[in-house]
Amino acid sequence: MISKRIEEIINLLDRCNTLADIGCDHGYVAVEAIKREIANKVFAVDINFHPLLKAKELSKKENVDDKIEFLLGNGFDPIEEEVDEAVIAGMGAENICSILSEAKDRISNTTLILQPMKDIELLRKWLFENGFDILKEKVVKDKNRFYVIIKSTFLLDKISFTDKDIYIGRYIIDRTEEGYEFLLKIKEKMQKIFKMKTINFLDTSHEEKILTMLEEELKKW
Ligand SMILES: C[S@@+](CC[C@H](N)C(=O)[O-])C[C@H]1O[C@@H](n2cnc3c(N)ncnc32)[C@H](O)[C@@H]1O
Incomplete structure (x- = not known):
């Protein structure tokens, strides 16, 4: 059963050719993206072997394993091409920033869907300082816990931002309950x-x- 958090992450994805699910763990995002025909091909990456096995099992069960490449490694390192979209979800902002920093020169054409478990302000600041604009933010309450999901892309122009953009966010103000x-x-x-x-x-x-x-x-x- 897909959680509300994962469902909202998937809802923020655009139809694309290639998607990377960095830190795929169980593989829900990777499998659903193929099942729902959001992506033609998914690179499911995890730094640990066991999560990859779980993701592979799920993809076989759901009959989509021929469209998912399972890769063991750190962040974007094991992916040999630029991807259209990438999801990095369910880890701390510090880890997400470090994955993005290491891949900075190969994600300028990639739409990012990011969902940190903590220190959201750290991630917003990193994005703005490194030329990534925040296109959308969504607050999700799932089993009494709040999650913020950010959609971001690289901009050629310098981005100006305020403390409010970092600590409150530009788009959380979408007036939802x-x-x-x-x-x-x-x-x-x-x-x-x-x-x-x-x-x-x-x-x-x-x-x-x-x-x-x-x-x-x-x-x-
Ligand atoms: C808590 S799980 C989140 C899984 C899934 N993305 C989600 O949102 O439910 C975090 C996963 O990220 C993996 N991970 C952590 N750091 C990573 C890195 N630098 N590169 C690839 N995978 C990483 C962990 O092994 C773990 O499977």
Whole structure:
């Protein structure tokens, strides 16, 4: 059974020729992309052998294994061609940024679907600083946990961005109930950090700035 998170990742994909599923694990994205005729060919990559075996088994069961290439390795390294689209989901932003950094010269024509499990602001900052624009963001609440999915592509022009773009996001403001709930959750987290820092006489100017931005944004809903 495909989770809501995976379903939303798949929904953000465009019809394409080649798709890379980096860190494919169970292989749900790879298999569904072929089954739903979103991609003609998928490169399912994982740094660990066991997940690849699981993905391969699933693809055989679903009769799509002839259209998926299973590759063991780090990030984009084992893929020998430029792909149209790539999904990197279910890992920390730091790991996603490091995978993107290592592949920077070969993903300028690739649409990226990225779903970090934590430190979303780190990923937004990396994308903007490295010339990748954020086209879309989606907040998904699945089994009481929030996930943000980012769709991004490389731009030739320099990208200007603000703190708000990094900490709140440009497109979370799509006025969905889930988006609103997510902003409240960030506010709660930020308030906790603020309190903890205040107790310890630490500088809270960063948290104050973000809390003000959040208040302003929440007022608009
Ligand atoms: C928690 S799973 C997420 C699986 C799936 N993408 C999802 O969103 O449900 C993370 C997977 O990424 C793999 N992984 C972590 N770092 C990787 C890297 N640098 N290159 C390729 N695979 C990686 C892990 O082995 C693991 O199977």
